Amino acid sequence: MKFLKLLILLFTIPIFSQQGGMWIPSLLKGMNETEMKNLGMKMKAEDIYSVNKSSLKDAIVHFDGGCTSEIISNKGLLLTNHHCGYDAIQSHSTLDHDYLQDGFWARDIYAELPNPGMVATLIVSINDVTEKVLEGVGSLPTEIEKQKKIQENINTVQNNFPKESWQDTRIRTFYEGNQYILFVTETFKDIRLVGAPPSSIGKFGSDTDNWVWPRHTGDFSIFRIYANRDNKPAEYSQDNIPYTPKHFLPISLDGISEDDFTLVFGFPGRTQEYLPSFAVEQIVNTLNPAKIEIREAALKVQDGFMRKDKAIKIQYASKYASVANYWKKWIGEKQGLEKSNAIQIKKDFEKEFQKRVEKEGKTKEYGSILKDFEESYGEITEYALARDYFNEVVLRNTELLSFGYKLYQLEQSYASKGEQSFNDRRNNLLKSFEEAYKNFNPTVDEQVFEQLLSLYLSKSPYSPPSLTKENLSKLTSEVYKKSKLTTYEGVKELLKGDAKSAIKDLNKDNGYELVKLLANHYTDKVIPIYTELNLKINALQREYMKAQLELFPDARYFPDANSTLRVTYGKVQGYNPSDAIYYEPVTHLDGIMEKYIPGDYEFDVPTKLIQLYKNKDYGIYGEDGKMPVCFIGTNHTTGGNSGSPAIDSNGNLIGLNFDRVWEGTMSDIHYDPEICRNIMVDIRYVLFIIDKYANADNLIEEMKLVHPKNSSKKSKKRR
Numbered sequence: 001m002k003f004l005k006l007l008i009l010l011f012t013i014p015i016f017s018q019q020g021g022m023w024i025p026s027l028l029k030g031m032n033e034t035e036m037k038n039l040g041m042k043m044k045a046e047d048i049y050s051v052n053k054s055s056l057k058d059a060i061v062h063f064d065g066g067c068t069s070e071i072i073s074n075k076g077l078l079l080t081n082h083h084c085g086y087d088a089i090q091s092h093s094t095l096d097h098d099y100l101q102d103g104f105w106a107r108d109i110y111a112e113l114p115n116p117g118m119v120a121t122l123i124v125s126i127n128d129v130t131e132k133v134l135e136g137v138g139s140l141p142t143e144i145e146k147q148k149k150i151q152e153n154i155n156t157v158q159n160n161f162p163k164e165s166w167q168d169t170r171i172r173t174f175y176e177g178n179q180y181i182l183f184v185t186e187t188f189k190d191i192r193l194v195g196a197p198p199s200s201i202g203k204f205g206s207d208t209d210n211w212v213w214p215r216h217t218g219d220f221s222i223f224r225i226y227a228n229r230d231n232k233p234a235e236y237s238q239d240n241i242p243y244t245p246k247h248f249l250p251i252s253l254d255g256i257s258e259d260d261f262t263l264v265f266g267f268p269g270r271t272q273e274y275l276p277s278f279a280v281e282q283i284v285n286t287l288n289p290a291k292i293e294i295r296e297a298a299l300k301v302q303d304g305f306m307r308k309d310k311a312i313k314i315q316y317a318s319k320y321a322s323v324a325n326y327w328k329k330w331i332g333e334k335q336g337l338e339k340s341n342a343i344q345i346k347k348d349f350e351k352e353f354q355k356r357v358e359k360e361g362k363t364k365e366y367g368s369i370l371k372d373f374e375e376s377y378g379e380i381t382e383y384a385l386a387r388d389y390f391n392e393v394v395l396r397n398t399e400l401l402s403f404g405y406k407l408y409q410l411e412q413s414y415a416s417k418g419e420q421s422f423n424d425r426r427n428n429l430l431k432s433f434e435e436a437y438k439n440f441n442p443t444v445d446e447q448v449f450e451q452l453l454s455l456y457l458s459k460s461p462y463s464p465p466s467l468t469k470e471n472l473s474k475l476t477s478e479v480y481k482k483s484k485l486t487t488y489e490g491v492k493e494l495l496k497g498d499a500k501s502a503i504k505d506l507n508k509d510n511g512y513e514l515v516k517l518l519a520n521h522y523t524d525k526v527i528p529i530y531t532e533l534n535l536k537i538n539a540l541q542r543e544y545m546k547a548q549l550e551l552f553p554d555a556r557y558f559p560d561a562n563s564t565l566r567v568t569y570g571k572v573q574g575y576n577p578s579d580a581i582y583y584e585p586v587t588h589l590d591g592i593m594e595k596y597i598p599g600d601y602e603f604d605v606p607t608k609l610i611q612l613y614k615n616k617d618y619g620i621y622g623e624d625g626k627m628p629v630c631f632i633g634t635n636h637t638t639g640g641n642s643g644s645p646a647i648d649s650n651g652n653l654i655g656l657n658f659d660r661v662w663e664g665t666m667s668d669i670h671y672d673p674e675i676c677r678n679i680m681v682d683i684r685y686v687l688f689i690i691d692k693y694a695n696a697d698n699l700i701e702e703m704k705l706v707h708p709k710n711s712s713k714k715s716k717k718r719r
């Protein structure tokens with residue numbers, strides 16, 4: 001038995017250890033390049049990232065800060081997910097022309113729709129600046145002084161790094177403060193909506209299927225980058241022209257099969273792969289359950305209204321989807337961490353770590369890290385919980401409170417920075433409120449308010465003692481009856497006049513009064529201690545990382561995701577979600593018809609798609625008489641990777657990343673290559689919808705479709 005275990009270990013570690021991780025594109029030479037080649041890649045590291053010539057990275061675009069997108073034509077055509085373009089699609093939708101419901105297709109470039117405020121960022125270069133950022137830091141006695149010095153150095157380096165006038169620089173930390181990297185970027189500000197399928201395709205399966213395999217969602221939408229006449233970033237103007245990229249991705253029509261190499265290139269947001277067991281315990285047992293309960297209450301209220309009222313459904317569609325998204329993810333994450341034994345695996349590693357520290361004679365440097373972690377996590381739990389309650393209830397899910405909190409910050413900025421800062425901030429706020437209030441319904445929010453505050457008062461370790469559950473329903477109706485925060489006009493009126501009089505008016509409003517009470521209590525009782533403990537934990541995390549790099553030099557360490565450009569790779573592969581069940585890696589249009597529920601808000605199917613299915617009218621996009629829809633692979637992805645291209649061994653686009661499988665949602669904290677899979681929509685399905693469903697030939701003509709598997713040397717040369 002023991003021998004068998006050892007054998008399994010010996011064989012699984014080398015195979016699987018070659019997968020997982022999100023790597024820095026400029027540092028792929030060496031281990032990563034070898035691993036990718038072993039998995040079947042035919043490109044060189046230099047084809048993925050190069051400063052000297054155009055490379056894949058020139059086609060990868062950070063989409064509006066949160067998602068990824070890729071350029072797929074020499075006229076700046078940009079492909080991303082439907083859920084990433086959702087806000088934009090919604091903002092152009094009304095009851096008369098509901099693009100969310102019916103889809104939208106610009107038949108020529110004049111019909112493309114501008115999106116004020118939307119941005120798309122390209123990476124120009126990636127530069128290690130660790131030495132300069134850490135200069136003079138080591139000798140400082142306290143953590144606060146160290147962080148202050150680091151911040152000063154960051155500002156200096158950021159401001160003095162050579163760049164063109166239209167470019168920006170930003171520095172991010174890697175390996176928990178052990179490495180610093182500077183990015184030179186170009187941010188485009190005129191991004192127009194070009195096409196989107198109806199939600200019954202782009203969001204097929206909606207929340208029921210979200211985070212779940214087998215999946216059948218055509219989760220894509222299309223935008224275009226516009227530049228000024230010099231091909232440089234510019235604010236929206238009618239004179240702007242489509243951007244000419246340094247590189248765009250050709251699209252492979254050859255499709256995928258199990259075990260094919262895949263590379264996903266994008267902007268993963270945040271992972272926490274190196275947390276100690278104590279932190280994971282806190283997430284599983286305390287933080288996730290609290291957040292899940294809060295969101296569940298908010299969702300229940302919104303869902304009730306959305307099902308009854310079509311206008312509310314449009315107003316709340318985007319907000320609901322994003323609240324529901326992480327609600328569901330946290331449930332999956334908790335289950336996955338439990339099922340994969342993550343806490344025990346961490347504990348076992350920590351034992352090993354401690355042994356190694358002692359063996360190497362490093363007790364003085366690293367001997368107390370784990371003990372200190374345990375102590376600090378013990379202390380921080382109630383403050384972390386209070387923080388999550390405040391974030392989720394006040395800042396995130398009760399809109400009247402979150403609007404009020406922005407006004408609270410406005411008052412603070414007057415107190416600390418004076419009239420000018422107040423005025424600037426007020427103008428920006430009013431602009432963003434104008435949009436936000438369009439999608440605000442006080443009747444819905446009133447019920448959310450009562451439900452969520454009730455949880456806050458009974459379960460947050462720190463809530464103002466003067467608020468009690470007994471008075472809550474009276475308080476609720478008084479706030480929503482009297483407060484001016486329930487309408488945009490009301491807020492505008494509160495904010496008129498000079499700073500002093502506006503603040504005076506604000507403080508007479510009962511909604512604002514409540515926000516202030518909550519915020520002050522939180523600021524006094526939670527923030528100071530939380531911040532202090534968190535600083536300590538971050539410093540420990542940095543030392544822990546440093547120690548691991550030093551004491552286990554052969555292990556494979558990738559830096560946690562931090563919204564910077566990364567490469568992850570793996571292969572197309574199914575998995576066993578549970579005993580005796582195996583999930584194939586590819587789904588087909590047949591599966592959409594199996595899930596079809598006429599008229600259902602999640603599983604309806606457009607008539608035209610049914611027709612195409614019946615006629616098997618798949619054009620050049622089908623395979624063996626079937627239409628592939630989605631596929632999964634072993635690429636290690638996270639939130640922010642949505643819209644990332646799935647790229648084949650030659651650098652062609654084969655799919656569009658949009659999700660992960662249920663059993664593997666814990667991958668942000670504990671990546672298990674046996675069951676963690678990312679979900680991609682097959683690019684052939686995307687093309688089929690654009691071409692056969694929407695007849696948008698104008699878009700297909702712009703793209704470059706290739707057949708790498710069948711290509712003779714001739715057609716390769718042409719590229």
Ligand code: ARG
Binds near residue numbers: 210211320321659660
């Ligand atoms: N789970 C995916 C991601 O985290 C897709 C989310 C789309 N939203 C939804 N509620 N279906 O972004």
Ligand code: ASP
Binds near residue numbers: 638640641642643
């Ligand atoms: N759906 C996610 C996104 O929007 C991707 C993921 O979390 O797997 O970025």
